Amino acid sequence: MPTCAICGIPTEHKCTNCNQTFYCGKVHQKQHWLTHKVDCRPFKVEHSDQLGRYLVATRSIKPFEIILKEAPLLCTPSQVTSPVCLGCLNGIEPSDYIDCENCGWPLCGIECKGKPEHEAECEFTVKRGSKVSVKEFTNPHPLYQCMGTVRCLLLAKKDPEKWKVFSELESLEKLRRGSMQWKADLESIGKFIPRFFKTTDFSEDLIMKTVGILQINGHEVPVTDPPHVAIFKNASFLEHSCHPNLAKSFTKDGHLILWAPKAIKRNTHLSICYSDAVWGTQERQQHLMHTKIFKCECERCLDVTEFGTNYDGFKCTTPDCIGVILPSSLKEWNSKWRCSTCGNHVDISFIKDILEKAGKDLNPMTRTADNCIKYIQNYQKWLTNRHFYICQAKIQLVQLIGTDPKELMTVPEDKLNLKLEYCKELLDLYEKLAPCEIRMLGTFCFELHSAIAEHTRRVALKTSLSPKNMLEESLLYVDKCINYLQHECDIFVEGHILKQAKINRDALRMVLVM
Ligand SMILES: [Zn+2]
Ligand SMILES: [Zn+2]
Ligand SMILES: [Zn+2]
Ligand SMILES: [Zn+2]
Ligand SMILES: [Zn+2]
Ligand SMILES: [Zn+2]
Structure with a gap:
C-alpha cells in the first residue's frame, strides 16, 4: 500500500493533479506542496527497450490544459x-x-x-x-x-x-x-x-x-x-508522432509550453511532432530519417489514406472511376500504387513525375490569388482535392484574398466565397490530420471569422435579413481562434492575431446582446 509523503503511514489518498504522490490527509498535503509542486505533473516518465524513456499521462487531460512549462537546460x-x-x-x-x-x-x-x-x-x-x-x-x-x-x-x-x-x-x-x-x-x-x-x-x-x-x-x-x-529535459523524453497529442508554444524568453489541443485519456503516451505535420508522408519520412535517424511508423504513416483524407492520393485515371490511387502500404510507397475502387495500377514513375512538377510549380509561384487558383485547377486533374500540394496552394490562397479588413471589403463576391469555402475545408482537414498545428489552425479560424463577418456585412446591406446567426458563426470561429492561439506571445504574428481576435470577439458580443 502507498504511504504518505510526509509521515509514511499507509494511505489511499493521492494528489489529484499528478495521481502519483500520496498523503494521509489535507494537512500533510499542504505541508508538502512547496517541495511537491516542482514534480507535480499529470504525466510520468516510463522506460522501455524499444522506446527508451517516454511520457505517459497519469490522469485524463482536458482540452487546452497545459501539461508542462519548462525552462531550457x-x-x-x-x-x-x-x-x-x-x-x-x-x-x-x-x-x-x-x-x-x-x-x-x-x-x-x-x-x-x-x-x-x-x-x-x-x-x-x-x-x-x-x-x-x-x-x-x-x-x-x-x-x-x-x-x-x-x-x-x-x-x-x-x-x-x-x-x-x-x-x-x-x-x-x-x-x-x-x-x-x-x-x-x-x-x-x-x-x-x-x-x-x-x-x-x-x-x-x-x-x-x-x-x-x-x-x-x-x-x-x-x-x-x-x-x-x-x-529541454522533459520534452526530450516525448515520443514523436505525425499525429501527436501535444502542441508546443514558446514564451518570450524561450520557455517551452506543452499543452493538449484535445482531451487526452489516462495512460496515453504523450507525443509531439518532430517533423512538419503539414507535409506529405514521404517528405515526413525522409525528414525524420535524415534528422532523427528513424523510420516513423506512427498511426498516420501506417494508414496510407491518412485517416481517410487521402492527403497523398491521386485521382484514378480509369474513365468514370471516382476511386483514389495510393500505395498498398507504407512499405510499398516506392513500388505499387493502385486504385482501391477499380484496382487500376499506376506506374510509380508517373506519380513521381507529377509530384516533382507540382512541387516545382508551387515553390517559385508568384504569390497572387489568381496564380493559386490556376495551380489548383491544373493539378486537380491528377491530385485529390485534399492532396498536400493542392492544400498548400489553398493555404496561400485564403491568406492572399483580403489580407486586411479594408481590402476584404473590396474583394469580389466569388473570391470571398472561395475564401469561405477553402477556410472551412482546410480547418476541417487539419483538425483531423494535424490537430497540433495550432498556429495554423488559429490563423484559419481568424481568416474564417473575418470572411464570415464580411459576408454578413454584405448580406445586411443588400437585404433586410437579420444576420444574427451569421454573426454567431463569426463569433464561434473567433472564439476558436483565441483557444488555439491563447499561449502565443506578441513577438509572433500569431500573438498579434490573438490580440485582434480578442478585440473582435468583444465587439461581436456587444453587437449580439444589442
Ligand atoms: Zn501524513
Ligand atoms: Zn501532485
Ligand atoms: Zn568573449
Ligand atoms: Zn509518422
Ligand atoms: Zn546580443
Ligand atoms: Zn479506379
Whole structure:
C-alpha cells in the first residue's frame, strides 16, 4: 500500500493533479506542496527497450490544459547560421555590433557584454591564444558550426548537474556513425574543435556524442531572429508522432509550453511532432530519417489514406472511376500504387513525375490569388482535392484574398466565397490530420471569422435579413481562434492575431446582446 509523503503511514489518498504522490490527509498535503509542486505533473516518465524513456499521462487531460512549462537546460546557436550574438543569440547587424574585448566573438552591443551565457566559451576562446575574427555576416558562417557543441561540452565544468542530465540524453551515436552528416560533422566539429581551440580537453568520441545529443534532442526556438536551438529535459523524453497529442508554444524568453489541443485519456503516451505535420508522408519520412535517424511508423504513416483524407492520393485515371490511387502500404510507397475502387495500377514513375512538377510549380509561384487558383485547377486533374500540394496552394490562397479588413471589403463576391469555402475545408482537414498545428489552425479560424463577418456585412446591406446567426458563426470561429492561439506571445504574428481576435470577439458580443 502507498504511504504518505510526509509521515509514511499507509494511505489511499493521492494528489489529484499528478495521481502519483500520496498523503494521509489535507494537512500533510499542504505541508508538502512547496517541495511537491516542482514534480507535480499529470504525466510520468516510463522506460522501455524499444522506446527508451517516454511520457505517459497519469490522469485524463482536458482540452487546452497545459501539461508542462519548462525552462531550457541550455540554448545554443543553430549549427548552420549566419553570425549571431553569443550573448542573446540574435543575428549580428553588420553596421552595428561590437567584438567581445576578451575573445573577439561579435556581440550585438554593450548590453550583451559580460553575459553569463557567454562566460565559459569566452574563457575557452581566450585560451587558444588569439582572438576570433568574424567579418562576414550575411551567409552561414563555418566557425559557428561548432559553437553549439562547444557550449554543451563546457557545461561539464560550468554546471556539472546540467551536464549530467544532458549527457544522459539519447545521442543515437551508433546509428549516426558513418552517415554523410556524421562524416561532415566529424570534419567541421569533431576534428575542428581540438585544432581551432588548441585543446586536448575533449576526445573526438565525446565531441561526436555531444553533436548527436544536440541534433537528436534540440528544439528550434523561434523567439530569436534567427531561431536558436534549445534542449529541454522533459520534452526530450516525448515520443514523436505525425499525429501527436501535444502542441508546443514558446514564451518570450524561450520557455517551452506543452499543452493538449484535445482531451487526452489516462495512460496515453504523450507525443509531439518532430517533423512538419503539414507535409506529405514521404517528405515526413525522409525528414525524420535524415534528422532523427528513424523510420516513423506512427498511426498516420501506417494508414496510407491518412485517416481517410487521402492527403497523398491521386485521382484514378480509369474513365468514370471516382476511386483514389495510393500505395498498398507504407512499405510499398516506392513500388505499387493502385486504385482501391477499380484496382487500376499506376506506374510509380508517373506519380513521381507529377509530384516533382507540382512541387516545382508551387515553390517559385508568384504569390497572387489568381496564380493559386490556376495551380489548383491544373493539378486537380491528377491530385485529390485534399492532396498536400493542392492544400498548400489553398493555404496561400485564403491568406492572399483580403489580407486586411479594408481590402476584404473590396474583394469580389466569388473570391470571398472561395475564401469561405477553402477556410472551412482546410480547418476541417487539419483538425483531423494535424490537430497540433495550432498556429495554423488559429490563423484559419481568424481568416474564417473575418470572411464570415464580411459576408454578413454584405448580406445586411443588400437585404433586410437579420444576420444574427451569421454573426454567431463569426463569433464561434473567433472564439476558436483565441483557444488555439491563447499561449502565443506578441513577438509572433500569431500573438498579434490573438490580440485582434480578442478585440473582435468583444465587439461581436456587444453587437449580439444589442
Ligand atoms: Zn501524513
Ligand atoms: Zn501532485
Ligand atoms: Zn546580443
Ligand atoms: Zn568573449
Ligand atoms: Zn509518422
Ligand atoms: Zn479506379
